[in-house]
Amino acid sequence: MKEIPKTYLPGPVENDIYQKWEASGLFNPDNLETASDRYWKAGVFSMSMPPPNATGELHMGHALFLTVQDILARWSRMSGKKTLWLPGTDHAAIATQNVVERKIWETEKKNRHDLGREELLKRINEFVEKTRGSIQTAVRKMGASCDWSREKYTLSPELSLAVRTIFKKLYDDKLIYRGERIVNWCSGCGTTLANDEVEYHPVAGQLYYIRYPFSKQKGGLTIATTRPETMLADTAVAVNPKDSRYKKYVGKNIMLPLVNRELVVIADERVDCDFGTGVLKITPGHDPLDFEIGQKHRLPIINMFTPDGRVDEKESSDHGFEEYANLTAEEARGKIIEELKEGGYLEKTEDLPHNVGYCYRSGDIVEPMVSKQWFVSVNQKIPGRKFSLKEIAAQAVKTGSIKIVPKKFEKTYLQWMENLKDWCISRQIWFGHRIPVWYCGNCGEITVEVDALAKCKSCQSTALTQDPDTLDTWFSSSLWTFSTLGWPAETPDLKTYHPTTVLETGYDILFFWVARMVLMTGYAIDDIPFRTVYLHGLVRDAQGKKMSKSKGNAMSPLEIIQKYGADALRLSLCIGISPGNDLKIDETKIQSFRNFVNKFWNISRYILGTVKINEKSETPKAETLADEWILGRMVEVASDVDEKLKKLDFGGAGEELLKFTWNDLADWYIEISKIKDQRSNSQEILPYVLAVLLKLWHPFIPFVSEHIWSQFSKESLMIQEYPVLEVRSLKLEVGKKMQTLRDLVTDLRNIRAEYRQDPKEIFSSYLELPKRLSWIKEQTSIIEKLARVKLNFESIDETKKMPYSLWEGTRVYLIIPGFDPKKELVLTEKILKETDEIVKRLETQLAKKDFLKKAPPEIVEKIKADFETAKDRQTKLQAKIKSLK
RNA sequence: GGACUCGUAGCUCAGCUGGUUAGAGCGUUCGCUUGACGUGCGAAAGGUCAGUGGUUCGAAUCCACUCGAGUCCACCA
Numbered sequence: 001m002k003e004i005p006k007t008y009l010p011g012p013v014e015n016d017i018y019q020k021w022e023a024s025g026l027f028n029p030d031n032l033e034t035a036s037d038r039y040w041k042a043g044v045f046s047m048s049m050p051p052p053n054a055t056g057e058l059h060m061g062h063a064l065f066l067t068v069q070d071i072l073a074r075w076s077r078m079s080g081k082k083t084l085w086l087p088g089t090d091h092a093a094i095a096t097q098n099v100v101e102r103k104i105w106e107t108e109k110k111n112r113h114d115l116g117r118e119e120l121l122k123r124i125n126e127f128v129e130k131t132r133g134s135i136q137t138a139v140r141k142m143g144a145s146c147d148w149s150r151e152k153y154t155l156s157p158e159l160s161l162a163v164r165t166i167f168k169k170l171y172d173d174k175l176i177y178r179g180e181r182i183v184n185w186c187s188g189c190g191t192t193l194a195n196d197e198v199e200y201h202p203v204a205g206q207l208y209y210i211r212y213p214f215s216k217q218k219g220g221l222t223i224a225t226t227r228p229e230t231m232l233a234d235t236a237v238a239v240n241p242k243d244s245r246y247k248k249y250v251g252k253n254i255m256l257p258l259v260n261r262e263l264v265v266i267a268d269e270r271v272d273c274d275f276g277t278g279v280l281k282i283t284p285g286h287d288p289l290d291f292e293i294g295q296k297h298r299l300p301i302i303n304m305f306t307p308d309g310r311v312d313e314k315e316s317s318d319h320g321f322e323e324y325a326n327l328t329a330e331e332a333r334g335k336i337i338e339e340l341k342e343g344g345y346l347e348k349t350e351d352l353p354h355n356v357g358y359c360y361r362s363g364d365i366v367e368p369m370v371s372k373q374w375f376v377s378v379n380q381k382i383p384g385r386k387f388s389l390k391e392i393a394a395q396a397v398k399t400g401s402i403k404i405v406p407k408k409f410e411k412t413y414l415q416w417m418e419n420l421k422d423w424c425i426s427r428q429i430w431f432g433h434r435i436p437v438w439y440c441g442n443c444g445e446i447t448v449e450v451d452a453l454a455k456c457k458s459c460q461s462t463a464l465t466q467d468p469d470t471l472d473t474w475f476s477s478s479l480w481t482f483s484t485l486g487w488p489a490e491t492p493d494l495k496t497y498h499p500t501t502v503l504e505t506g507y508d509i510l511f512f513w514v515a516r517m518v519l520m521t522g523y524a525i526d527d528i529p530f531r532t533v534y535l536h537g538l539v540r541d542a543q544g545k546k547m548s549k550s551k552g553n554a555m556s557p558l559e560i561i562q563k564y565g566a567d568a569l570r571l572s573l574c575i576g577i578s579p580g581n582d583l584k585i586d587e588t589k590i591q592s593f594r595n596f597v598n599k600f601w602n603i604s605r606y607i608l609g610t611v612k613i614n615e616k617s618e619t620p621k622a623e624t625l626a627d628e629w630i631l632g633r634m635v636e637v638a639s640d641v642d643e644k645l646k647k648l649d650f651g652g653a654g655e656e657l658l659k660f661t662w663n664d665l666a667d668w669y670i671e672i673s674k675i676k677d678q679r680s681n682s683q684e685i686l687p688y689v690l691a692v693l694l695k696l697w698h699p700f701i702p703f704v705s706e707h708i709w710s711q712f713s714k715e716s717l718m719i720q721e722y723p724v725l726e727v728r729s730l731k732l733e734v735g736k737k738m739q740t741l742r743d744l745v746t747d748l749r750n751i752r753a754e755y756r757q758d759p760k761e762i763f764s765s766y767l768e769l770p771k772r773l774s775w776i777k778e779q780t781s782i783i784e785k786l787a788r789v790k791l792n793f794e795s796i797d798e799t800k801k802m803p804y805s806l807w808e809g810t811r812v813y814l815i816i817p818g819f820d821p822k823k824e825l826v827l828t829e830k831i832l833k834e835t836d837e838i839v840k841r842l843e844t845q846l847a848k849k850d851f852l853k854k855a856p857p858e859i860v861e862k863i864k865a866d867f868e869t870a871k872d873r874q875t876k877l878q879a880k881i882k883s884l885k
Numbered sequence: 886g887g888a889c890u891c892g893u894a895g896c897u898c899a900g901c902u903g904g905u906u907a908g909a910g911c912g913u914u915c916g917c918u919u920g921a922c923g924u925g926c927g928a929a930a931g932g933u934c935a936g937u938g939g940u941u942c943g944a945a946u947c948c949a950c951u952c953g954a955g956u957c958c959a960c961c962a
Contacts, residue, residue, distance in 0.1 A: 834906070
């Protein structure tokens with residue numbers, strides 16, 4: 001015990017401790033149960049870890065969720081719940097493929113088509129294998145107490161089986177269909193994007209007014225568009241049928257400028273009369289609204305762009321715009337505007353700020369395009385069930401089966417559910433779950449199977465090709481809570497741990513992930529995936545900006561851990577935060593929590609160095625006021641913390657612990673315990689309080705607490721019972737007395753500080769104790785030691801000019817050299833002014849008849865008492881001022 | 886266009902269902918090698934709770950509006 005270093009150095013300690021935890025096997029609930037029978041009685045706690053990208057690096061968002069989830073896991077485990085926290089990684093299809101493709105391009109100047117599907121997948125899998133370890137190590141560095149023996153990977157054979165099983169089930173239930181739709185196409189990623197993967201950003205665009213002449217008569221119509229290049233793929237011009245200006249032209253033929261293709265003017269009520277000229281060019285191939293109008297009017301579709309975003313050669317020659325072939329959209333726009341100007345078709349341009357869609361991954365502009373895709377039908381009734389998929393998801397929250405914390409997101413969730421459209425699940429990339437659909441080259445039969453198909457079921461032909469597309473990553477993630485527990489097999493784990501207790505994740509993926517989990521779980525196993533959703537906020541930098549690598553403001557949790565320790569990082573991510581609200585973090589904040597960890601370390605060091613620790617934690621007896629107070633506070637704090645954790649108020653719980661540890665235990669109780677005649681039972685109380693405190697702190701700061709614990713115990717702190725102390729609430733009187741005592745000490749210190757007296761020197765202090773305060777005499781040694789005074793309980797010679805404070809309405813003198821009446825006068829007048837205001841306010845309040853009549857009596861009593869106290873103080877202060885003048 | 890959140894000390898935020906002199910941390914100022922800790926100890930300064938109006942005996946807290954900051958959804962041809 002002599003060798004404990006002065007400063008806590010987390011570095012050497014943390015890795016060692018984590019290894020011991022992991023080696024103990026106690027992160028696995030099966031072992032927990034055999035270790036002690038108390039781990040069943042309190043029930044089950046289960047939680048799936050939101051899988052980080054397998055190839056990603058740990059960022060602050062991960063650090064945040066790992067902290068919060070680990071607090072929950074450790075607290076539940078200590079509380080005797082059979083606790084499973086299941087970790088895993090996500091294959092993150094698009095992101096991962098992009099990274100690998102980019103790498104290959106940089107080093108070998110080859111793209112995916114040069115390599116071919118098989119080779120690319122081989123390379124990606126190798127890359128994942130190589131890099132996956134780094135995120136797992138990082139999760140360990142945070143101290144996460146998850147069960148690694150059950151770790152899962154979204155692209156593993158087991159989870160892939162779950163994915164294909166669901167796909168087939170949905171297909172057989174006719175809830176999956178293939179259709180030609182307008183989708184969001186990212187030419188950078190070479191794939192479609194779901195609606196919510198498109199981010200809209202305002203752009204200072206231009207509205208072009210283009211004249212389309214009639215083909216068989218004079219005149220023409222002027223359309224307004226922000227995307228003139230898509231006019232090449234126009235297949236109609238539309239007006240609103242109610243628009244009196246244009247009614248008469250409906251059915252007339254009109255010429256597409258430059259291309260000279262003949263179009264028809266159609267009428268559709270979705271055309272907004274007030275926008276632009278009220279005439280809309282219809283480009284079904286490249287605009288969602290136009291696509292819908294085109295469907296209704298059976299218009300042909302021209303798909304003018306290739307998958308990599310250039311004007312398609314074949315389409316352009318088929319439809320008479322070959323001169324634009326192979327241009328990018330941007331180049332085509334420039335050329336077209338020039339030519340429209342030359343031809344006199346461009347009437348005018350206007351500035352028009354509007355939103356343009358960008359890919360949330362690559363940042364490329366998203367082009368609406370028509371293609372064949374697979375969809376999940378969310379509005380159709382599920383065969384044999386009462387609801388559609390989206391109704392299932394809405395019901396779970398509406399009926400309260402699933403609670404969302406904070407509650408405000410329930411509304412957002414439901415609103416989103418109402419507007420949910422069919423979910424496009426096919427992606428034109430190669431890395432991911434390949435769509436289990438086979439097309440027969442012989443008879444054209446389409447077969448969906450869980451296992452690979454060798455022969456066509458209908459014609460026995462072997463000329464089969466599997467659909468080249470893969471599934472949206474969120475499709476597999478949406479099965480996460482149950483696929484990780486063994487589904488479709490009916491495993492014991494599934495029975496025991498599903499539905500999970502809590503899902504903890506960021507509000508930014510409420511729709512991407514949370515909603516789809518509810519939807520798919522409801523469909524697949526007719527269950528909810530979790531009972532409570534706890535949503536945390538986004539981690540932002542000191543300026544409130546979202547942290548991102550590209551902005552260069554990202555803090556690396558691993559660097560922070562190296563510098564300050566995982567415990568300090570964890571505290572800065574859970575204290576002072578509230579659910580659903582973003583949090584700002586900067587290094588000074590982490591430093592201050594590092595300071596606390598060190599303080600706690602030193603508190604323990606002191607206790608362990610002074611007294612013998614006694615592992616049996618029976619509540620020791622209180623002998624002094626301070627003893628009674630600290631034991632009472634301990635009970636109070638323990639139950640408050642537990643209460644707050646039950647409400648998922650991690651910030652509140654941590655803060656309460658911190659205040660108790662620093663401001664009650666360290667600043668007062670330990671200081672008092674150093675005084676000779678106060679020491680009596682602190683020998684037993686200090687180690688007791690420390691032991692309880694270590695348990696309470698452990699979920700928050702697992703490393704340092706375990707390390708301290710290991711100084712006197714062989715058993716891991718991780719599996720100690722979470723303190724449930726005998727509810728013996730702090731006697732009101734004890735708390736009050738302690739506060740009064742603290743006030744007196746502070747008053748005396750205050751006078752010293754005001755007069756710049758040497759803090760070491762011991763002065764005499766006189767106080768005239770009224771009877772009600774006579775108990776203070778028993779605490780003399782505390783006051784004398786902490787305020788560095790010699791107390792006298794006789795009245796002082798009034799003629800002696802000395803500073804005094806009005807403590808509890810009593811005068812407390814401090815006998816010091818260099819008393820300055822002028823200074824004292826200024827100080828006193830300031831206090832009097834404050835007191836005057838209080839007296840005045842209370843007086844006017846008491847003068848109101850309505851107040852006396854309507855306010856509850858206890859409030860009136862309180863105000864009256866306060867008024868008396870203030871009045872008394874005022875009188876005494878006035879007298880003091882008089883004597884000083 | 887629809888919805889939501891926020892506006893409290895220089896900074897970051899607590900203040901639950903309305904009731905003490907509105908709190909904490911960081912920062913600032915002053916003083917300290919007090920035998921666990923200078924990553925520490927003691928003390929102080931600093932706020933008309935965004936604004937206006939209303940409900941109430943009483944509003945930072947409830948309601949309405951205004952101003953300001955932000956987020957999400959939809960859509961803008």
